[in-house]
Amino acid sequence: MIPAAFDYVAPTTVDDAVRALAEAGEDAKVIAGGQSLLPVLRMRLAAPSMLVDLGKVAELRGVREDGDTLVVGAMTTHYDVQRDPLVREHARLLALATNVVADPQVRHRGTFGGSLAHADPAGDLLAPALALDAELVVAGMDGRRTIPAAEFFADFFTTSMRSGEILCEVRVPKKTGWSAHYEKFNRVAQAWSIVAVAAAVLVDDGTITEARVGLTNMAATPVRATAVESALVGQPATAEAITAAAQHAAEGTSPAADGNADAEFRQHLARVLTSRAVSAAVGA
Incomplete structure (x- = not known):
């Protein structure tokens, strides 16, 4: 048409x-x-x-450092995000999640900010942004304001941006030295996530000292698996400890039922994929 x-x-x-x-x-x-x-x-x-x-607004493109924060311009393409050395060093989870966004053609044209502003709960970049405690900077006629990722995603395809506002950049606290993995479950290659898990973990001398886990398509918005995070901290980075912590992954979620999966299956997937994601991140 x-x-x-x-x-x-x-x-x-x-x-x-x-x-x-x-x-x-x-x-x-x-x-x-x-x-x-x-x-x-x-x-x-x-x-x-x-x-x-927004294609000609040059200030909205690129990745830069700002002290302890990594700043990703909203118009930076997926292709540039997944290959940027600063992203790989300080926010590896973003690069890994971007690797599985759609296909190469889409990654060359699609933008990091556009995906977040679209707010599709099955989109692969929302949960990583949430897990990494990202902040989103938007501009409107009244100036600029900063919205934490936990407040940015309001509902299905809905954000807390006001009418007339534009997403300018995403500010991500550096997670230098953290291990990360994005585990995605879909029926065919390049499809939307049925469920996916974004995991970033800091390990010190074999013990998990910090953990961030975000869930994709387990509610109308991305979800932080805070019970899993709490269960992981202080535990050895072993398969047994990770599997036990992952059993909390579905707590507080409200997944939809559709032609791909019912709610119970999605909750099962959340537990399984969380175990896989964290294990892959730490090499367990």
Whole structure:
């Protein structure tokens, strides 16, 4: 199908993009890589009056350090995130999760910020951002504000961004020296996650001293498996200890039932995949 007619603008600064959104009103849409929006437009599930294209806003691209924080521009492509040496060193979990996002074509066009702003609970980057205590910086007519990942994802395909705001960058506390793994379960290659687990673990002399575990597609938003994290800390980095801690993975979750899996199966998967993810991270 052909999308409905719309106006188009490609600003070169964040301020100009915010201004264009404000002038266009609530019917405007932001387009980043377009991997989620364009199919919706072609099926006419959305008919915006204006598209504000962020592709020419250079300040929204790239990865940099800011003290103890890694800053990823919202328009940085998946391809660049998964290959960036700073990401691999200080936020390895992001690189590993990005490796399994869709296919190479999508990773070359899709953007890190676009995936987070789309807020699909089956998306592979939401749980890693949550597990790493990321903060998301958004800009609007009233200036910029910072939203913790735990408050950013509000519901299915819904964030706490206000109308007219643009996601500018994602700030991730460095996890230098941490082990990480992203374990994804899907029926066919390159598909959305039925369930996935993002794990980042710090091991000192054979003992787990810190742990972060995020769950994909186990609720309307990504979920932190805090019971697993608590159970892991202070335990030896062994398969037995990890398996025992992983039994808490489904606590507090509310997975959907659909054609891929029912809620009970998803809770089973959460426990199994959590054990696999943490074990792979620490080499157990």
